[in-house]
Amino acid sequence: ELFYEIRHKTYATAWNLYKKQLLSDIIGQVFMSVTASIISATVEALLTATVIFAPIAHVSGTLAYLSVYLLMTKFSIDMKLHQAEAVTRSQAFYTISSDQRDPTSLNDRSIVDRVLKDSMAAALIGHPGGYYTQVSGGEPDNMYTGEVLVSPPTFGLSNINLIQKIVDFGGLLALLWENFVEMGESDPDSFTALDFDDTNLNFYLLTSELASYNQRADYSYRNADGIFHPSNQYFANSLGYLEMRVKTASNNQLDTIIPTNVDGRPSYQFINSTVHSLTLPQSVLYKPIVLSQDRYNELYSQNDPEPGHLVIAVRTKDYSNTRGMNPYNWNSTEQLAGYKAKIPLSNKQFEYPIQKISIDVIKQSGIIPSYDRKDIIINKSYYAIEEGTLYFTKSLEEIISEQYLEFEAVLQQSNLLTTSIYFNINILFDRIIKNTNASTNSLALAQATSYAIMDYFNQYMKAEVSANMISEIAYTETLTFWSTVISTPLAYFGALLATKAVGKMAAKAGADLTTKAWKNLMARRTSGMGLIIILKAAIKEVFQEIIEDGFIEALAENLVNLAGGNDDLGYWISALGTSRREVSGALGRIILGTSSSKANFKSKISLLAARITGNSKMEQKIKKQIDLDFTKKQIEADQKRAQMSTWRKFMNANTFKGIFMMTTSLFFGRISYITLVGFSSLIEGTVGITPQVYGEAKTMAHLK
Known part of the structure; x- marks a missing residue:
């Protein structure tokens, strides 16, 4: 109950913030897309009109789009970062003598959890890693921070269960549909991949310092053998290790971690145990786990605990x-x-x-x-x-x-x-003992209390993090859909006007606009634009933004960080990947299209060199070879399509689409728009599976 209450509260809070910036973000995205499209169209038109540079016109236009979009994205992000820093500085107060140093970080997340962290990509696969909260403490100019594991990882068979993945994908579709119909009012519980899993907390994993001995020279803890043992993966994120670490780092000024609570939100804090000795509860760290005699005998009736x-x-x-x-x-x-x-x-x-x-x-x-x-x-x-x-x-x-x-x-x-x-x-x-006397009874009570507090952290932080991930997915959908719907026609007509303007100037300058390259360019620019095209582009762009860009950003930025690179390097690699995806994505294909040339990039460069040097014989030879290669590829493609077309008709029938959509929706446990669309496709597809289609498919199978 706590988990779902906090998740709904956090989700609503996140959306209240998103709504304040939604309009400005949409305007920013539209401006970047339209500007990049117009500049790209201008570059391509200029090079196409020169005839000599026509072979590389489309590539140059694409590079122009990529560069402009990339630089404008970087500028936009930097502006938002500066605004956030300004707000932080306006709300922070330091003494005159303070040197305003950044807090000293004592650890980081486990390596396996630093790959995706709490990103959209992690959410899409059910966030198999652990959940963390930050512990901090110290003086304003001498602060220490650390990452504490509050919820154990869920790596295991449950994360590769096919049926569960179908259910989770159905949950994603349900969330996206609800959010489309009622922006910001969607139910985060629809996204089943991040449901509360009722996993029991591993007390030792969250508290014990013992596995950290394996990181010390000349010490070895034999109960956690191997680098893939969970205790070795998360040794630096336990409460016991962090207490030892902060005591050394702060020169004994801070030596204890206590749980605190502000307005219901739990957090951990570094303190000095001597100063707070009168109010500190009994520590449960660096001690064995106490079990009741009945439980002990039940677990270890045959053998003593290891x-x-x-x-x-x-x-x-x-x-x-x-x-x-x-x-x-x-x-x-x-x-x-x-x-x-x-x-x-x-x-x-x-x-x-x-x-x-x-x-x-x-x-x-x-x-x-x-x-x-x-x-x-x-x-x-x-x-x-x-x-x-x-x-x-x-x-x-x-x-x-x-x-x-x-x-x-x-x-x-x-x-x-x-x-x-x-x-x-x-x-x-x-490591495990019976409750036999007053001392062990007192320790057992302290451990039970501590476990209840840790479970509160577990539910609260998992709810908060999952709500933020789900709200990011929903907001990405809203921002991407509407910015694409608005920018697609604007970018299309902007690129068309830019191309025509360049054509007029080129004609006045005496350029030949009757070439095949220019005709192909104008044919692509006037290929048509309609509501269906815009909506299809927007829907496709939403899924590419959430799934493809989600993984590109998470992997690029976090892997660069793991390799020792800085945030700027991670951003540029991530931005290059996502901008490259934008070029080949739904919106990019409408605006940029694909080159009508039959040659690859290497052949284009060779053809350009022949034109510049005036070697007409070489130019004709290259063109002839390009035509031969293109004809050969066309024949091979036609043969392949002929072999696959019958099975594709059968397998791509609306029946299978309908079954898939209905299955995901029904597994999710509710009837929604997805169910209705699936049912409609099922009926339509059933009519399409005629005996002839089935017979053709079987014949092709026997021929193979």
Whole structure:
């Protein structure tokens, strides 16, 4: 209930903002399209009229359209960014001494989630990645931010289920139709691909710091083995990791994350635990999960839960050819306390009950290490964990020598140049425990409360993000449809007038306008324009804008960012891709058309060079070869069409279109305009599937 309430509220808020800018955005899009079309038409007409440059006229016109549209889009985006910055500055207040530094970012999203992020493209495939919220804190000129995972990813079979994808596509069509009929009043729940999935939260994935040990030199957490393990994918986005990270980055000024709530919207905040110690609830981080005895016995009636296994590579003290972390790097306070060795585990706490700690003596003279002695158990009286650090009351060499009497001799006999000797410290600890006493009961209550808060974050942020993605799709539809409907006739007649104006000027200058190239250009410019053409172009442009451009923008910008490129580079690559799509898209084809020339670009350049140099023989030879190649391609195309035409008649019959449209609509669970259109196509197509069509299809199948 919370999820759908927040989603509808956020969707309505987003549309209230969109409506304020809709008119100006439509005007901007129309202006860019019409301007690019007129300039493109002028360039193509000028080059066509010169005769010599006619072979590259269409290509040049297309490049002109692409360049003008690209630059105007960039200018429009920069203007909006400057306006947004001006608003931000007008609402932000800094002290005179403040240097106004940007916040320090402590992490980023998981790599797999940075490819699409929360884009339209991600929405179209059901947003399989995780959902995040931002945590922040610090002084105005010394702020820290981080990305916290609040909802786990849903990668899995459910995302490749064909029937579910049909349902989701039906939801997209239903949303687009509703939004077309009632702009801004459409139901975001129609878009079923982003429904709430009732996935249970993975408490450890959202909170545990344990997987982050795999990112530290000489440390290894064996329970999350492999780079594709979810815990390794999202290690930097857990609450436990971010607390440790901000404590180090802020030099202990910030060391705790707390949940806050403003007007019902949850958020996380970095704070100093010492300052807020009297009001802080019990922390659930760096501790095992507590289960009731009944639940524990139900889950682990046969075997005990798998313990956590942390391995730390440690160097030896009395041997030079060694590797690992230095366990003898202590400060004066630790030395006065009588400790002989230490292994830092966490700059916060490490409160998991220890099952056992053991030492492996490792020898390595090649690529593969070997065990010289394995599983030397350390007596519990020899170690203690304080403030996240494992301390030993004896040196590691002393502990080993008590059980491995030949150890000193091994050190003396080993070849210092070729054999490396070091230790693996194995720490086995409980990650799941029973609720058996007052202490575990208190921790269980704190964890249950924390889980409820995390579920609130899960529902709220998933609703908010999904609503914004759905509203972006709906707004893109509205903006694209109406801007295309308006700009198509304006661009068409603008290009026609520009071409005629160039023709008049060229005629006055003595240019020959009786050439085949000019006649073809004028035939294309006067090919006709009608309401059906405009509507078809607008509908096609909507789907291309949402689907094709959605993926182009998300992939280009985010992959450039992943590769280390800046935002400007990402924009230019994205803009080139989308502008190229505009050229070959529905509107681009109407305005620019396709070249009537039979030659490819390379042949056009060769023909142009022959004309410029005055080599008439070469010009005729190139033309003849172009005609031969074109004739050959036409014959091959006709043969291919003859083979496919019968099956295409059968498969493209309105019956199948009707079945598809009705299926998606009915799977979606409602009767709408799509259902009626599908039913109409089904009846019309059924009449069209005659015995003759079916017989032709079967005959062609047997001939193959």
